[in-house]
Amino acid sequence: MKLKINGHSVEVTSDPDTPLLWVIRDELGMTGTKFGCGLAQCGACSVMLDGKVARSCVTPLSSVGAAEVTTIEAVEADPVGQRVVEKWIAHQVPQCGYCQSGQVVAATALLKENPKPSRDDIAAAMVNLCRCGTYNRISDAMLDLAGLGTAKDGETL
Amino acid sequence: MKKVLTTFIAAIIVVAGALAWYVTRKPASPFDTVAAASAPSADLIAEGKYVARTADCVACHSVPGGQPFAGGLKMGTPLGDIYTTNITPDPKDGIGAYTLADFDRAIRQGVAKDGHRLYPAMPYPSYSKMSDADIRALYAYFMHDVKPQAVANTPSAIPSPMNMRWPIALWNAAFAPSRPYSNVKAHDAEWNRGAYLVQGPGHCGSCHTPRGAAFNEKGMTQNSKLYLSGALLDGWYAPSLRSDPNTGLGRWTEADIYAFLKNGRNGHGVVFGSMLEAYNNSTQFLSDADLHAIAHYLKSLPGDPARDGAPFAYSDATMAQLTPAQRMSVPGAQIFAAKCSFCHKLDGKGQDPWIPPLAGATSSLVPDAASQINVVLNGSGRVMANGMPDSYRMPPYRAQLSDKEVAEVLTFVRKAWGNHGGPVDAKGVAALRARTDPASPQVIVLQMR
Numbered sequence: 001m002k003l004k005i006n007g008h009s010v011e012v013t014s015d016p017d018t019p020l021l022w023v024i025r026d027e028l029g030m031t032g033t034k035f036g037c038g039l040a041q042c043g044a045c046s047v048m049l050d051g052k053v054a055r056s057c058v059t060p061l062s063s064v065g066a067a068e069v070t071t072i073e074a075v076e077a078d079p080v081g082q083r084v085v086e087k088w089i090a091h092q093v094p095q096c097g098y099c100q101s102g103q104v105v106a107a108t109a110l111l112k113e114n115p116k117p118s119r120d121d122i123a124a125a126m127v128n129l130c131r132c133g134t135y136n137r138i139s140d141a142m143l144d145l146a147g148l149g150t151a152k153d154g155e156t157l
Numbered sequence: 158m159k160k161v162l163t164t165f166i167a168a169i170i171v172v173a174g175a176l177a178w179y180v181t182r183k184p185a186s187p188f189d190t191v192a193a194a195s196a197p198s199a200d201l202i203a204e205g206k207y208v209a210r211t212a213d214c215v216a217c218h219s220v221p222g223g224q225p226f227a228g229g230l231k232m233g234t235p236l237g238d239i240y241t242t243n244i245t246p247d248p249k250d251g252i253g254a255y256t257l258a259d260f261d262r263a264i265r266q267g268v269a270k271d272g273h274r275l276y277p278a279m280p281y282p283s284y285s286k287m288s289d290a291d292i293r294a295l296y297a298y299f300m301h302d303v304k305p306q307a308v309a310n311t312p313s314a315i316p317s318p319m320n321m322r323w324p325i326a327l328w329n330a331a332f333a334p335s336r337p338y339s340n341v342k343a344h345d346a347e348w349n350r351g352a353y354l355v356q357g358p359g360h361c362g363s364c365h366t367p368r369g370a371a372f373n374e375k376g377m378t379q380n381s382k383l384y385l386s387g388a389l390l391d392g393w394y395a396p397s398l399r400s401d402p403n404t405g406l407g408r409w410t411e412a413d414i415y416a417f418l419k420n421g422r423n424g425h426g427v428v429f430g431s432m433l434e435a436y437n438n439s440t441q442f443l444s445d446a447d448l449h450a451i452a453h454y455l456k457s458l459p460g461d462p463a464r465d466g467a468p469f470a471y472s473d474a475t476m477a478q479l480t481p482a483q484r485m486s487v488p489g490a491q492i493f494a495a496k497c498s499f500c501h502k503l504d505g506k507g508q509d510p511w512i513p514p515l516a517g518a519t520s521s522l523v524p525d526a527a528s529q530i531n532v533v534l535n536g537s538g539r540v541m542a543n544g545m546p547d548s549y550r551m552p553p554y555r556a557q558l559s560d561k562e563v564a565e566v567l568t569f570v571r572k573a574w575g576n577h578g579g580p581v582d583a584k585g586v587a588a589l590r591a592r593t594d595p596a597s598p599q600v601i602v603l604q605m606r
Contacts, residue, residue: 054499
């Protein structure tokens, strides 16, 4: 079947029930999107489907249909994604980095939907897990991106 | 006076004698004078193997990691735990010494070779409807294709005097009519084949029919309005299989039912709870013709609007509560968005057929929320289709969510998108959490089924 991904249309041959994550990583060889839990719980596999965040480990290929898939590889082609990456660097968010492609995708999807999110909006949307505990830095970067200043000392949303 | 007393005592002795004979007798079997073939044909054995699939013998007569049919599965009863038995042809521990007639009595009448009555955890009230031909084939399979296993039976833990078996004969007389299925002339062959499979070997009513005070199924055929109308068992609510639009199969087509039994999933739902075992061990192995027959029969069972309520209609009013701005203030909405929506989707429609919908799902509409609480706490097992585990599985939230959080998210789900199953309270979650915790002393083990 045809898959629209990162501005290209590609032909993929995986079975319809294959999780999109494995199509992206194994069939298409793009390994920026990570496998974390396989159960939609951690968010490491986050991608965008038509600009909305989706967890590719629980998205069967057959569910994608005509939606445009955006992975971390193309996130900087989007002006919003580019800003997110800049702020992620400015605030030195990543530690080990494993969850960060998912975090950046989640942040980009939120800001594309709502350029001026409130603290509650950010807390509601940024639910990906990070084993290094970079949540303080994620909060800093998100508040900066939302134009809400910086987090109070030690504050996480 | 003395004569009257003598007559009275004599009458009591006669009645007691008759009763004693009745409750301990070995009932007749049509195979009493028939010897089974010592070398049955490969066809007969294959036929018997198929019958064993339709009856799902292996589900109860095995334990995880054990040999098939060697028994040992613990079942809780109100009187104490009992264990399924070894039904491999081992001469000492199994049924190797059973003649065809003995085997028939056990399956269709609930009487063991030595004459003791089986507990009706063995679904012989349903199996009594099986045909002579199926019993003969099943016997050939068990005796000639199942490997004998020297695995001793575990004695039941029901204390004396409740462990006496003879009263079961009286229960049988009241609740277990022992008569093979006979075709209903008003219906065609496909309907009758479906009725035979559902009522007989498939023993669907064991879970899906409500039970009475004596643990009897409140209906064994379509003649009862309560037959297959839904029941709670083992901490799972087995929904109605009648044409109830909310709580049953009213919105399902025959093709939907076929797909559910063949593939374990369709656009309405995915097998979970006890049905997962029935799918993994039994229904997927049935022939297409038999599955279509089952679907055809089930769709002939009328629903009951008085019980089922107003039919489900999808509503997208819920979507306003699920925006990031709103969901922090609606109880359960943020948990749904963060934990559930990536699979079941924000619109509650799931990902047909791989991930089931919550909008309009039977489990979101039945008043008894046990199945939803259970699956949220404990997750679902692997659906094994064609020997392959599926990729999508409900994770257990036992450690992640408190009783209050489970109650909130389920209450949200059960009134979202037009659902009207009713709220869930934290106490109900706490009770099921305790009863489904393997470390608990009051854990649910398989109940009578």
